[in-house]
Amino acid sequence: MSSKKRFKSWLVFTVCLALAVSVLSGCQSAGNSRESGPSSAPEQSSFKAGTYTGEAEGKDGTVKVEVTMEEPDQIKDIQIVSQTETEGLGDAALEKIKEQILQNQTLAVDAVSGASKSSEAMLTAVEKAVQQAGGDLTALKSGGVAKAGEGKTEKLQADVVVVGAGASGVSAAVTAADKGAKVIIVEKTGVIGGASNLSWAGKFYNSSAAVENGIKVNVEQEIADWIANNHWRVDAAAIRQYVTKSGETYDWLKSKGYVTTFLNFAGEQLHVLPAYDTREQTLRKMLAASVEKNGGQVITETTAKELMTDASGAVVGVKAAKADGTTLEISAKSVVMATGGYAGNKEMVKEAFGFEGVNGGLGQNIGEGLKMSWAVGAKVPDNFGGQMLHQTLARATSGLKKEYSSFEASYPLMLSYLPTLMNVGPSGARFRDEAATLTSVAAANTSAFNGPYHLVIVSKAQLDALEAKGMNGVKAPGLPGMPPEFYADFSDKFKLDTPWTNVEQVFESMVKNGGGYKGDTIEKLAQNAGMDAEVFKEAFDNYTVATKTGVDTDFGKAKQYLVPMGEGPYYAIIAEINNLGSVGGLLVNPKFQVLGEGRVPIKGLYAVGLESEGVLFNDTYVGNGVGIGYSFTSGRLGGESAAAGALGK
Ligand SMILES: Cc1cc2nc3c(=O)[nH]c(=O)nc-3n(C[C@H](O)[C@H](O)[C@H](O)COP(=O)(O)OP(=O)(O)OC[C@H]3O[C@@H](n4cnc5c(N)ncnc54)[C@H](O)[C@@H]3O)c2cc1C
Numbered sequence: 001m002s003s004k005k006r007f008k009s010w011l012v013f014t015v016c017l018a019l020a021v022s023v024l025s026g027c028q029s030a031g032n033s034r035e036s037g038p039s040s041a042p043e044q045s046s047f048k049a050g051t052y053t054g055e056a057e058g059k060d061g062t063v064k065v066e067v068t069m070e071e072p073d074q075i076k077d078i079q080i081v082s083q084t085e086t087e088g089l090g091d092a093a094l095e096k097i098k099e100q101i102l103q104n105q106t107l108a109v110d111a112v113s114g115a116s117k118s119s120e121a122m123l124t125a126v127e128k129a130v131q132q133a134g135g136d137l138t139a140l141k142s143g144g145v146a147k148a149g150e151g152k153t154e155k156l157q158a159d160v161v162v163v164g165a166g167a168s169g170v171s172a173a174v175t176a177a178d179k180g181a182k183v184i185i186v187e188k189t190g191v192i193g194g195a196s197n198l199s200w201a202g203k204f205y206n207s208s209a210a211v212e213n214g215i216k217v218n219v220e221q222e223i224a225d226w227i228a229n230n231h232w233r234v235d236a237a238a239i240r241q242y243v244t245k246s247g248e249t250y251d252w253l254k255s256k257g258y259v260t261t262f263l264n265f266a267g268e269q270l271h272v273l274p275a276y277d278t279r280e281q282t283l284r285k286m287l288a289a290s291v292e293k294n295g296g297q298v299i300t301e302t303t304a305k306e307l308m309t310d311a312s313g314a315v316v317g318v319k320a321a322k323a324d325g326t327t328l329e330i331s332a333k334s335v336v337m338a339t340g341g342y343a344g345n346k347e348m349v350k351e352a353f354g355f356e357g358v359n360g361g362l363g364q365n366i367g368e369g370l371k372m373s374w375a376v377g378a379k380v381p382d383n384f385g386g387q388m389l390h391q392t393l394a395r396a397t398s399g400l401k402k403e404y405s406s407f408e409a410s411y412p413l414m415l416s417y418l419p420t421l422m423n424v425g426p427s428g429a430r431f432r433d434e435a436a437t438l439t440s441v442a443a444a445n446t447s448a449f450n451g452p453y454h455l456v457i458v459s460k461a462q463l464d465a466l467e468a469k470g471m472n473g474v475k476a477p478g479l480p481g482m483p484p485e486f487y488a489d490f491s492d493k494f495k496l497d498t499p500w501t502n503v504e505q506v507f508e509s510m511v512k513n514g515g516g517y518k519g520d521t522i523e524k525l526a527q528n529a530g531m532d533a534e535v536f537k538e539a540f541d542n543y544t545v546a547t548k549t550g551v552d553t554d555f556g557k558a559k560q561y562l563v564p565m566g567e568g569p570y571y572a573i574i575a576e577i578n579n580l581g582s583v584g585g586l587l588v589n590p591k592f593q594v595l596g597e598g599r600v601p602i603k604g605l606y607a608v609g610l611e612s613e614g615v616l617f618n619d620t621y622v623g624n625g626v627g628i629g630y631s632f633t634s635g636r637l638g639g640e641s642a643a644a645g646a647l648g649k
Pocket of ligand 1: 114165168169198202339340360361362364609624625629
């Protein structure tokens, strides 16, 4: 039965049931067309035509819809009244789900790859609206949209196949094509650019722009420090290649129209990416000018599932599934894995690294590329598990944004970046010198090592001081070191001496919404926050002594950050760490060939970007801008190697 028919049957069944009870008038069979029933029936049934509102939480806020239900049996229209989903991905998914519901008259619609939360929110919001029209949703949600391509196989041929169209995949596809290869790039979602579309800046060492701006890194020193800081458990050749070749990537990107802007970031050579809304188009143009111009293809909404191998074990292509269910078999001499890791796979991250915080990376990156590669013999690196823990979040922020201005809603967030407050782990024990909050990577990793979240303790006396004097009131040594996009919409107020308004109300709302806890006493706070009362009391007492004596015997926090807490009640802000991506999973040599068990290259298989980034870091990601810098650089160089391998050059 088609979905449309199923929906009709559901309505007919509902109408029949209502009629049987109320007017004892018969419907012959639930399978008969709705037209056979009395035209006035819906007035007496539980189904009522009209326009209904439904809402549900998406990835970045509430999705609100208006659904028009019309006689005889139709979801006539869906209007998206408001939403704040990610531009180009989440909002596109809402539209796509809407179209599919309307076209097929079913709620059994597949989530859009890479936007599952947005898709689910849309489905739930519509479901809630339809529910108000009355009736049993079971029929409407059963089955699914039949896929036109199911059972069909399409065969394609290329010199190089690139899997994944993030920064690394696009770069690889472009350079491979520029070397003369026929390239097919396959992307799971409808979006080109992956996580680069969400990023801020990249590090391209000693780029022409950096040098023009008078900043030059001592390359040998940088490489030596990098290796030592990672306890020598890294690939020295890979680090040297990135540090010495990434500067060229800046010029290469510029020559392709992807222009970054140099920024001296406290001595670090960062390059701010182009305006957010221009990036995807620029990457698409790069693909058109190289890949498509050279006879290749860009295939989106297609998920690679399996690598094809020949009798010798060499990789000779990829099998993928198109959105319509068609199986695509693409044979090629080189396959470049650029699938961006597994941060979207919570279980995999927990097993590999023990991390239980928030996934701020792409939801569609669930480890498929790694699993495919491991299945053909790729070695799991000894240091497998590293993550890109780079940001601290306050659980309260999104809820507060519904009630307060961005500035006010960000109070808990800002406090979680200040070294002058007390931080404890879930048990109530202090776990670090809070000055770690001054460096994002140190802040994130010290927290993650101590549990799924930490608590930032703030007293009512401190809230009063914030209201009177802004962050100067709690002796903040500088502005919270959060990423610029976190304060972009209140940058005018993002100052140490801006008095905070509505402070107590905001913190009361935080507690009410589940983003934190409150206790009139320390004991009560421990109880409400699920901490061990004894552990927290001891930590609190020790911290109080440290603020009085100016000596922190537990963690050695500097005297200027030891600020007395003052009178309660006390609040505990729930702070969580945002994982921007997993790091590594495939070992590569400097040609980006994937290594097998004996550390010998697997013929035909290459990896770039996050999938190969474990060669740079021992256990976890360190470094501003390396994610972007390495993805573009490894892609650029890996694409050239893959083309050379395929073309025998
Ligand atoms: C919010 C955020 C902010 C960041 N900010 C910065 C920053 O300022 N500076 C910095 O250096 N780094 C930053 N990073 C990290 C940086 O963006 C990444 O390291 C980098 O973009 C990764 O590139 P990639 O090509 O390896 O992977 P991705 O960009 O993740 O691309 C992988 C692509 O593969 C696709 N894919 C996955 N599975 C399949 C499959 N089975 N078949 C086909 N396609 C598949 C995905 O849909 C995706 O498009 C940030 C990351 C995030 C999430």
